[in-house]
Amino acid sequence: MTSKEQLIKKLNKTSIGFKVIGFDIDQSKVDSLNNGKSYIEHIGSDAISKAVKCGFKATTDFSRIIECDAIILCVPTPLNKYREPDMSFVIDTTNMVKPYLRAGQVLSLESTTYPGTTEEELLPRVQESGLQVGEDIFLVYSPEREDPGNPNFETRTIPKVVGGHTSACLEVGKALYQPAIDKVVPVSSTKAAEMTKLLENIHRAVNIGLVNEMKIVADKMGIDIFEVVDAAATKPFGFTPYYPGPGLGGHCIPIDPFYLTWKAREYGLHTRFIELSGEVNQRMPEYVVGKLMDGLNEAGKALKKAKVLVLGIAYKKNVDDMRESPSVEIMELLEAKGAHVAYSDPHVPVFPPMREHHFDLSSEPLTAENVAAFDAVVLTTDHDRFDYALILQNAQLVVDTRGKYRGKHKKVIKA
Numbered sequence: 519m520t521s522k523e524q525l526i527k528k529l530n531k532t533s534i535g536f537k538v539i540g541f542d543i544d545q546s547k548v549d550s551l552n553n554g555k556s557y558i559e560h561i562g563s564d565a566i567s568k569a570v571k572c573g574f575k576a577t578t579d580f581s582r583i584i585e586c587d588a589i590i591l592c593v594p595t596p597l598n599k600y601r602e603p604d605m606s607f608v609i610d611t612t613n614m615v616k617p618y619l620r621a622g623q624v625l626s627l628e629s630t631t632y633p634g635t636t637e638e639e640l641l642p643r644v645q646e647s648g649l650q651v652g653e654d655i656f657l658v659y660s661p662e663r664e665d666p667g668n669p670n671f672e673t674r675t676i677p678k679v680v681g682g683h684t685s686a687c688l689e690v691g692k693a694l695y696q697p698a699i700d701k702v703v704p705v706s707s708t709k710a711a712e713m714t715k716l717l718e719n720i721h722r723a724v725n726i727g728l729v730n731e732m733k734i735v736a737d738k739m740g741i742d743i744f745e746v747v748d749a750a751a752t753k754p755f756g757f758t759p760y761y762p763g764p765g766l767g768g769h770c771i772p773i774d775p776f777y778l779t780w781k782a783r784e785y786g787l788h789t790r791f792i793e794l795s796g797e798v799n800q801r802m803p804e805y806v807v808g809k810l811m812d813g814l815n816e817a818g819k820a821l822k823k824a825k826v827l828v829l830g831i832a833y834k835k836n837v838d839d840m841r842e843s844p845s846v847e848i849m850e851l852l853e854a855k856g857a858h859v860a861y862s863d864p865h866v867p868v869f870p871p872m873r874e875h876h877f878d879l880s881s882e883p884l885t886a887e888n889v890a891a892f893d894a895v896v897l898t899t900d901h902d903r904f905d906y907a908l909i910l911q912n913a914q915l916v917v918d919t920r921g922k923y924r925g926k927h928k929k930v931i932k933a
């Protein structure tokens with residue numbers, strides 16, 4: 519029996535109930551998981567302790583890679599300070615895994631990345647181990663798809679795209695994911711799978727850029743963009759609603775499109791839609807601050823020395839994830855202009871350590887007196903746990919970036 523046949527047989531036989539080892543270089547995460555504790559709000563600790571009881575183990579010991587039939591890499595793929603792909607995590611992890619590769623394994627990259635990464639970065643490193651890719655060992659790319667906080671989907675019900683370096687790699691890739699995922703979607707190459715993920719995220723970034731531009735035009739014309747989007751969304755075909763906001767957040771949409779921009783340059787191509795929507799979306803925090811200044815000005819106040827409460831610092835509603843959150847950029851702009859900034863977020867009790875942002879703040883309790891004590895509140899993230907009636911009743915001025923207050927209210931400015 520060939521390595522491929524043996525591995526497919528093993529994966530098929532296992533069905534659901536794989537024995538899983540989690541590798542990380544962060545000892546604190548490993549300890550937390552082994553103690554049955556989750557460090558991500560939307561994944562409950564009960565799910566982790568259940569997995570631990572079923573044999574899940576986390577470790578920093580990469581020599582245990584040799585025990586694994588399937589190795590899935592899902593390490594960060596951020597941008598560096600020049601907004602170029604930072605591949606160091608993918609490369610470092612592949613180098614750490616390499617000494618423990620053996621025949622009869624499948625290696626799957628899940629990190630979002632530019633087309634060509636699997637072939638250019640993983641393939642040569644795997645080949646250095648002396649193993650024949652497609653015969654001894656199998657290489658696939660299968661992008662991660664997740665919408666944290668969305669109750670309508672779970673891992674099993676989100677279709678999973680898979681591309682293999684060879685047809686044998688693809689067969690093994692399908693055998694790996696099929697037991698756990700209802701619908702596996704094979705594509706013809708790792709490059710096609712890599713590009714699929716980028717198209718999904720670029721589609722969102724461009725459409726959000728479009729609606730953010732429409733918001734500015736609508737505002738000048740005295741039209742509520744949220745009313746317009748909702749009305750347009752009643753069209754039963756050919757329209758998908760996207761909502762404007764204070765800017766792009768999260769680890770995907772503000773970052774991933776620029777992976778393609780960077781790679782396209784190698785082919786002498788410019789990704790103009792990506793650049794343009796990036797430009798519009800990146801201007802949003804300044805637009806919001808401009809609207810706040812207008813509102814304060816109307817009340818005869820300056821932003822300098824004004825007390826401003828930012829409502830919601832996670833990048834989207836009902837989660838605690840703050841990566842690339844536009845709220846934090848707004849807080850920095852406000853502070854740079856001399857405002858006294860505070861925040862309230864039921865999901866983020868203390869402003870956490872971040873790579874590029876520092877605030878020594880804790881979440882303000884959202885009481886009537888507290889809200890009234892601020893010259894303005896800026897609603898940046900529309901968490902369900904906020905008391906919107908209390909905010910409207912007590913705030914001196916509300917800058918609403920999420921369309922939470924529909925219709926006309928004297929003290930609400932839409933931004």
Ligand SMILES: NC(=O)c1ccc[n+]([C@@H]2O[C@H](COP(=O)([O-])OP(=O)(O)OC[C@H]3O[C@@H](n4cnc5c(N)ncnc54)[C@H](O)[C@@H]3O)[C@@H](O)[C@H]2O)c1
Nearest residue numbers: 541542543544592593594595607610611629630662663664
């Ligand atoms: N989280 C999501 O919702 C999501 C959705 C789709 C795609 N992605 C993509 O998946 C990838 C990972 O995203 P994430 O949100 O899990 O990132 P993350 O920042 O949470 O990092 C994942 C983990 O990788 C660990 N790590 C770093 N270097 C390592 C190494 N050399 N070996 C082992 N572990 C290492 C980190 O300590 C961290 O715990 C990214 O490419 C992202 O774009 C994430």
